[in-house]
Amino acid sequence: MKFRIALIAHDKKKDDMIALATEYKAFLATCALTATGTTGGRLIAEVGLEVDRKHSGPFGGDLQIGSLLVEGMIDCVIFLRDPMTPQPHEPDINALVRACDVHNTPCATNLASAHLVLSLLQQRAANKE
Numbered sequence: 001m002k003f004r005i006a007l008i009a010h011d012k013k014k015d016d017m018i019a020l021a022t023e024y025k026a027f028l029a030t031c032a033l034t035a036t037g038t039t040g041g042r043l044i045a046e047v048g049l050e051v052d053r054k055h056s057g058p059f060g061g062d063l064q065i066g067s068l069l070v071e072g073m074i075d076c077v078i079f080l081r082d083p084m085t086p087q088p089h090e091p092d093i094n095a096l097v098r099a100c101d102v103h104n105t106p107c108a109t110n111l112a113s114a115h116l117v118l119s120l121l122q123q124r125a126a127n128k129e
């Protein structure tokens, strides 16, 4: 089974997301990836991953990913949030994180938890090979 992973990063966390995706590139390349617009654009251009890009976060991208998740199409969310910068679409961000909690979907909102989640999924994928 291909893991279906959503990747999202706020602007000040995008460099962290690129470094994370580069580190896990071999594994992520085996997954079905979805991302918000700008994050997805950078993952494609700078890491070389295949990504289904949704709208940018402030234009509804978090909501699009939340909708997929509610429909059972997302197994895990890596959402590198910036807790220091107010976001115009804060309600959308909260809606996505809430949907993860409602549907018991893993949601890593910082780098440390993202590493834990990705290394575990990577290990599971390797064990199934």
Ligand SMILES: O=C(CO)COP(=O)(O)O
Pocket (backbone or CB within 6 Å): 008, 009, 010, 011, 035, 036, 037, 038, 039, 040, 055, 056, 057, 058, 061, 062, 093
């Ligand atoms: O704002 C975001 C998540 O809330 C991310 O959107 P972008 O990837 O388009 O910057």
